[in-house]
Each structure stands twice: as C-alpha cells, then as structure tokens.
Amino acid sequence: MSRRSWIWWGTAVLVALSGVVADRFLHPGGLIISGWGERCAGPQVIYLVPVDLVPTWLPVVWYGGAPAVVLGLLVAWIGLRRGRTRPGRWSAWFLAAALWAAYGVWPLAFAWDMVVGDGCLDVWGGASGALFFFVGPCLPPLLAAACMLAATRVPRPRGPLRRVAAVLVPLVLLTFLPAGDYVPGAVSDCPENARGSDPFGTRRASDFVCEVRRGGDEPYRRLPDRELLTFGRRLCEAYVRNDPVEITRIQERDGIHVVSMSGALSGICPRAAADLRAHQERQSREMDEWEAQEQRKCDQAPRHRPRLRPLKVFRERIWTDYGVLEGYGDGDVTVPADADPAEYSFDLLEAAQRDGLVAASYGVANVLVDSDMDVCVTIELYRRRPPVETGGWDRVAEFGLGTSSGRIEFADQMGGAPLPDLAGLGRGHYRIRLHYRVSERDDSQHLLIMSFPGGGDRTVNLKR
Incomplete structure (x- = not known):
C-alpha cells in the first residue's frame, strides 16, 4: 500500500473517531425542529424517507462510522497482501456509500433548505441548530467516507477540470453538507x-x-x-x-x-429484537409444556364408566378466571321483575359459596371450582335418569334447569368458550347432576356433569 493511501486511511480513522467525540460531547439539549411547510420542505421529505433502516440494520456505520473505516482498511490491506486491489476498492465504495446513506441525507436536507428555502433557519432550531449541524456528529463520517475513496483511488494524470474539482469538492462538503444526525421530524399523535x-x-x-x-x-x-x-x-x-x-x-x-x-x-x-424474540419463544415453549402437563393430568385420571349408556360424552379441559361456572337455560330465565339483576347475581353467588359447590334459582346456576387449577370436565347426556353414583367423589349434587330454546350452557362469564350444550334432547326441563373431586395429589380437579330429562328445580345434595 502506497504512502499516500496510508495517509488517507489514517486520516479517515482519525476523522471517524472525532465523530464519536462530537456525538458524545457536542450534542445539544432541547433542540426542537418543527413548523415546516412548502417553503422549508427538507424535514417533511426526510421524515417520509426510511433512512433509519441503514443505521438500524447495518451496525458497521455506528460510532461515527469508525467500524466501517477499520473494516475497509482491513479488506484493502488483506487484498494487497494477496496481490489484489479490487476487493479493497469495492469494499471502500460500498462502505462509503453506506456512510453517506446513514449520515448524508439529513445534512443534504438542511443544506437544501438553507440554499433554496425561504427563512428556514428557525425551522431547523435557530442559531443553535445551525451551529450543531455544522459541528455535529454527521460531518466526520461524511469526511471519513471521502477519505476512504481517496485512499483507494487509482492515481491518474490530472487535467485542469480535475484539479478544480479537487479544490471545490471539500469546500462544498464543508459549506453545504454539515452534520445532521438530529432531524426529528413530526411529533406523532400515536393513537x-x-x-x-x-x-x-x-x-x-x-x-x-x-x-x-x-x-x-x-x-x-x-x-x-x-x-x-x-x-x-x-x-x-x-x-x-x-x-x-x-x-x-x-x-x-x-x-x-x-x-x-x-x-x-x-x-x-x-x-x-433477537433477545425479545428468543424470550418470547422460550415463554411459548414453557406455556406449551405447561399445557401438555395439565392435559396429561386429565388424560391420566381414571375415566368414568357409566352404568347406563349415554347419548353423548364430551371431555374438556377448561380454566376459570375466578372459579365460577355459570349455567343457564337460554331464553328461560325468569328473574322477578322487581329484582335488581346485580343483587340477584350476588345473592346467587353467595348461596353457592355457602353450599360450597352449587346454587340454582330462576333458571340460572352457579358452580364453584378452584380458580388455581384447570378443570377436567366430563359431560354425559342421557335419555333417562341414570343411577346415582357417589363413590370416589367429594361432592355430588343435583338441580334442575329448563330451556325453551333447546340450549343449556355452562361457561366462565369472564371469558372462554362455553361447555357443550347440556340439552341433549332439545327443548324441555332437565336435571343436572354434578360430581366433583380434587385429586389425591391436590394438583388437579375433576367435574362430571350428567344431564337427563326431568322435572323440578330443587337442589338436592346427594353427597356432601
């Protein structure tokens, strides 16, 4: 590598490092850029151009472009060691273009408004803004990019035009391309x-x-x-x-x-973004493992063997927000006209809490479960009344619900899909028999619901 190239590369490194110093110590506070319009279109146009993608997704332009300069120098040196000069020139061109894309757009917009616009200095922050754009952290990366191009330039005989251009280009850079890494743009409403x-x-x-x-x-x-x-x-x-x-x-x-x-x-x-994605994927795996573990608890529990053949059998695993399943016969709720709905719901919940499992009144039923565990639910629909079974259950209770629409549903009213329809034979009156137990390890709960045609609304505790 020639002495001239080493001088340009060294200058590029020093200039880029000066940008880091400028960014750290010369950044002004409270500089506000606003109020642009047709006469000062620079900020408005720049705000619509996604130039932030370059420094965001190309970390080599960070720190005032110093990593880009060092990388270009390293590629050029390795290429010369192997007798190849093109890789050094190509890398310098690419990295210089990246630096110009990352740091040059905002100064160009500022220079455009200063030259073409009408009274745009106040729009860009007044005197403090002008001072910042002339000495701020964007000018060093731009000059470093120019030094990189000069370091890899192949010397050729200079004519008069080239000599004039060599003098004018640095002057233009110093005069019309000041640093401008601080152009906020609009203040978003952020709905x-x-x-x-x-x-x-x-x-x-x-x-x-x-x-x-x-x-x-x-x-x-x-x-x-x-x-x-x-x-x-x-x-x-x-x-x-x-x-x-x-x-x-x-x-x-x-x-x-x-x-x-x-x-x-x-x-x-x-x-x-990568750390957040990894964290969310880890959480997703943990949730999947927990879901599989909870499902295994339901799958490994002994299945109920009905003494009478049911019409249909459903098995579900559900979760409740606050430990209450509310059941009702759609279209058949007969709350007294003078009753306050809020007080009625509260009274029904209090009655269920006193019973410990269920309370039913006026076509509505509340069933209590443990809100800290999922519920393994088995639903059996019958044509006629099945035999009473109390063995192996902590509680067994029976109550009545009627439906004129042909649907009886239980669900957590705080969210989640309802359980399958309990009105197996359509419209009519049904008796609902609940069987509830907690596992021996106290880590799962099981609810067996039998539904069959029958009259009467009275709640009967078959096992307490």
Whole structure:
C-alpha cells in the first residue's frame, strides 16, 4: 500500500473517531425542529424517507462510522497482501456509500433548505441548530467516507477540470453538507391502533416512538420523533455493549433502564429484537409444556364408566378466571321483575359459596371450582335418569334447569368458550347432576356433569 493511501486511511480513522467525540460531547439539549411547510420542505421529505433502516440494520456505520473505516482498511490491506486491489476498492465504495446513506441525507436536507428555502433557519432550531449541524456528529463520517475513496483511488494524470474539482469538492462538503444526525421530524399523535407487531414482537421504528411517547416521562413525550429515534439508537448501542457501568450511568442521568427497554427497542435495535424474540419463544415453549402437563393430568385420571349408556360424552379441559361456572337455560330465565339483576347475581353467588359447590334459582346456576387449577370436565347426556353414583367423589349434587330454546350452557362469564350444550334432547326441563373431586395429589380437579330429562328445580345434595 502506497504512502499516500496510508495517509488517507489514517486520516479517515482519525476523522471517524472525532465523530464519536462530537456525538458524545457536542450534542445539544432541547433542540426542537418543527413548523415546516412548502417553503422549508427538507424535514417533511426526510421524515417520509426510511433512512433509519441503514443505521438500524447495518451496525458497521455506528460510532461515527469508525467500524466501517477499520473494516475497509482491513479488506484493502488483506487484498494487497494477496496481490489484489479490487476487493479493497469495492469494499471502500460500498462502505462509503453506506456512510453517506446513514449520515448524508439529513445534512443534504438542511443544506437544501438553507440554499433554496425561504427563512428556514428557525425551522431547523435557530442559531443553535445551525451551529450543531455544522459541528455535529454527521460531518466526520461524511469526511471519513471521502477519505476512504481517496485512499483507494487509482492515481491518474490530472487535467485542469480535475484539479478544480479537487479544490471545490471539500469546500462544498464543508459549506453545504454539515452534520445532521438530529432531524426529528413530526411529533406523532400515536393513537392506540398505531402500534403494529407480529406474534414474535417485531416492531417498526414508529412503534418505538409511540411506546416511549405513551409511557415515557414527560420530557420524552414532548420530543419530536427524529430526536427520539436518535436517542433510541444510542440506547441500542448501550444495550449491545451491555456494560453495567454505562447502563448505571444512563439510568442515573436519564432515568431509563436500558435492559428493561428491550421490548420498546426491538423496532430499532436488531440485538434487542433477537433477545425479545428468543424470550418470547422460550415463554411459548414453557406455556406449551405447561399445557401438555395439565392435559396429561386429565388424560391420566381414571375415566368414568357409566352404568347406563349415554347419548353423548364430551371431555374438556377448561380454566376459570375466578372459579365460577355459570349455567343457564337460554331464553328461560325468569328473574322477578322487581329484582335488581346485580343483587340477584350476588345473592346467587353467595348461596353457592355457602353450599360450597352449587346454587340454582330462576333458571340460572352457579358452580364453584378452584380458580388455581384447570378443570377436567366430563359431560354425559342421557335419555333417562341414570343411577346415582357417589363413590370416589367429594361432592355430588343435583338441580334442575329448563330451556325453551333447546340450549343449556355452562361457561366462565369472564371469558372462554362455553361447555357443550347440556340439552341433549332439545327443548324441555332437565336435571343436572354434578360430581366433583380434587385429586389425591391436590394438583388437579375433576367435574362430571350428567344431564337427563326431568322435572323440578330443587337442589338436592346427594353427597356432601
């Protein structure tokens, strides 16, 4: 590698490192960019361009582009060692293009408004904004990209035009391409339906903005979107490094715990997205294992052997929110007109709690189970009254329900699908016999429901 190339590569590394210093120490606070319109279209156009995808999904452009410069230098050096110069030039072109895409769009928008727009300085934050864009953290990566191209350029005889261009290009860069990594864009309204995610938690950058705006502290709620994204990328870098000292410093300075924000950061931070996906997949596996374990408890329990052949048999495993199954004959509830529905429901629940298993009145029944365990339910429908069986059960009770619509259903009213219809023969009056027990290991509960035609609403306890 020639001496000229080494000088350009060394300059590129130093310039990129200066961008890291500028980003750390020269970032202003409270800079607000807003109020654009037709005369200052830069922020509005930039806000619609997804340029954040480059620094989000290409970590080599982080830290002021220093990793890109080092990677380009390494590829060029290895290529020269093997007698090939093209890999070094190609890598430098690609990495320089990535740096320009990541850091050059915002300065171009700023320069456009300053040259073409009418009175756009206030839109970009006034004097402090102009100072920031001229000395901020975007100019070093752009200059480093230019140095990379110069380091890999093949020397050719220069004509007058090339000599003039060599002088003008740096001047243009210094004059019209100031650093601009801080262009927030609009302040999103973030309605409740603005967030989009798939089952594995993949989120867009807008989801990060909206989540912080809805749940963050007041200072972050007022920040424009672009500023929040800039702040989020810094949190992403801290998340990737996972340095306890740095995380503690951020928590003390900004009141934010980086690790606990993996969900919000997943839209703009690939590492956080991968960790969140792994966490959710692990939770899904644990839930599947728990579901399989609970189902085995029902499958391994001794099945009821009916003494009379039933019409139909159903087996279900259900879960209740607060330990109550409510059953009713659809269209056959005859609550007195002067009764308060809320008081009636409360009185029925109190009656079931006093009994310990069931209470029925006016066409409605409440059945109590343990809310901490799933319920292994067996339903048997009969044409006529089956023999009474009490052996092996903790409680056995029988009550009546009628239906004029041909349906009798039990369900957890807090959610979940109802149990199969108990009106096996359609419309009419039925007796419902409940059998309940808890397993010997006290880790599962079983409910056998027999339904058969019969008159009378009275509740009879066959075994207490």
